Amino acid sequence: MARQRIHNRRAARGSSGGGASWISYSDMMAALLLIFVLILTYSLFQYFSMLETKTRELEQQTIELNLARDDVAAKEQALIIIQTDLDTLQETLGAKEKELEAANVILISREAELEELQKTLRLKQADLDAATAKLEEQQLALSSQARRIEDLIGVRANIIEDLSASLNRANMKATVDPNNGDIVLDSAVFFETGKSTIKAEGQALLNRFIPVYLDVLLRDEYSDYLGEIIIEGHTDSSGSYDNNLKLSQERALQVAIYCLNMPSLTRQQKAKLQQILTAKGRSYSDLVYRADGTEDADASRRVEFKFSLKDSEMIQEMNRILEGQIDGKETTEGEETGP
Numbered sequence: 312m313a314r315q316r317i318h319n320r321r322a323a324r325g326s327s328g329g330g331a332s333w334i335s336y337s338d339m340m341a342a343l344l345l346i347f348v349l350i351l352t353y354s355l356f357q358y359f360s361m362l363e364t365k366t367r368e369l370e371q372q373t374i375e376l377n378l379a380r381d382d383v384a385a386k387e388q389a390l391i392i393i394q395t396d397l398d399t400l401q402e403t404l405g406a407k408e409k410e411l412e413a414a415n416v417i418l419i420s421r422e423a424e425l426e427e428l429q430k431t432l433r434l435k436q437a438d439l440d441a442a443t444a445k446l447e448e449q450q451l452a453l454s455s456q457a458r459r460i461e462d463l464i465g466v467r468a469n470i471i472e473d474l475s476a477s478l479n480r481a482n483m484k485a486t487v488d489p490n491n492g493d494i495v496l497d498s499a500v501f502f503e504t505g506k507s508t509i510k511a512e513g514q515a516l517l518n519r520f521i522p523v524y525l526d527v528l529l530r531d532e533y534s535d536y537l538g539e540i541i542i543e544g545h546t547d548s549s550g551s552y553d554n555n556l557k558l559s560q561e562r563a564l565q566v567a568i569y570c571l572n573m574p575s576l577t578r579q580q581k582a583k584l585q586q587i588l589t590a591k592g593r594s595y596s597d598l599v600y601r602a603d604g605t606e607d608a609d610a611s612r613r614v615e616f617k618f619s620l621k622d623s624e625m626i627q628e629m630n631r632i633l634e635g636q637i638d639g640k641e642t643t644e645g646e647e648t649g650p
Contacts, residue, residue, distance in 0.1 A: 466620065467491075467492060470527060470528065470618070474487045474492060477523050477526065477527050478523060481519065483519060485520065491617070492617070493616070494524070494615065495613050495614075495615050496613065496614045496615070496616070497609075497612075497613060498612035498614055500512055500513050501513030501517075501562070502562055505558065507561035507564075509565055509566065517566070518573065518575070522573075522575050522576075524616060528540065528618055529580055529583055535621075537620065538618075538619045539588075539589055539618065540584070541619070542563045542567050542615070542616060543559075543591045543593055543617060544558075544562040544566075544593065544614055545597060545613050545614070545615065546558055546559050546594055547608035548611070549608070552594050556592050556593075559594050560592025562592070563590040563592050563614070567588055567590040595611065599611045
């Protein structure tokens with residue numbers, strides 16, 4: 312209804328003044344066009360301003376993007392280097408793992424060897440303990456028989472002294488070895504060359520020598536110690552060893568038999584001799600040499616009277632034990648004080 316009224320009014324006006332209305336309409340259109348142009352100009356200004364701003368922003372973003380791309384490229388290059396280093400480290404790690412595995416194998420082997428060595432050490436320790444116990448036993452045995460050794464040494468020395476004194480009193484030239492009591496008689500006095508039958512001269516010498524010899528050795532103070540009386544026959548190196556062995560044995564045996572059947576012996580002496588008398592042939596195994604190193608054939612042909620004490624072997628064994636202990640001690644001291 313309101314629009315209709317307005318239209319009616321405009322129609323009335325138009326009918327009364329059409330020219331004025333057209334001018335007003337043109338002005339209005341011109342004003343509108345001007346407004347439109349202004350709006351369009353402003354819009355274009357705004358657009359170009361915005362475009363310029365956006366262009367600058369785009370350029371800045373492009374620059375930033377390029378920088379970012381450069382940074383990414385640099386990081387990619389760094390990543391490649393890092394990856395290369397990582398691959399190298401992985402290879403190194405693999406090699407180290409293999410080395411570690413090999414070391415583990417060696418370690419296991421060494422542990423097995425160590426266990427074996429420990430077992431061996433335990434065995435050696437057990438042996439050492441046993442040896443120590445045995446050594447203690449030996450030391451106790453040595454200590455318990457020390458006086459016995461002293462007595463035996465004293466007995467031998469006394470026998471040697473008594474033999475020398477008795478032979479001197481009997482005006483016999485037989486020499487008693489001061490170390491062992493051996494007495495050497497010239498074989499030429501007893502036998503013809505190559506013979507084993509005792510000559511009258513030899514029998515006469517035995518008749519004088521044996522009573523003096525047995526009077527000393529068979530004394531009561533020595534009876535508990537005397538172990539054996541040995542008659543040894545010796546030859547020179549002429550002829551074969553076998554023939555000389557037979558000859559020396561026969562000569563020693565003939566002397567022993569003659570001694571056993573001497574009328575001057577008492578029954579007790581004869582019984583004792585039957586228990587302890589021994590005859591040995593030595594062939595030329597123990598020759599006598601001159602100072603220049605040549606054989607003394609006359610001295611090599613001989614008959615020796617020897618005696619041994621019951622515990623002589625024991626003394627020799629104990630001496631060997633003592634010598635071994637001394638040698639071991641000297642060796643130990645040398646090792647301790649050596650460079």
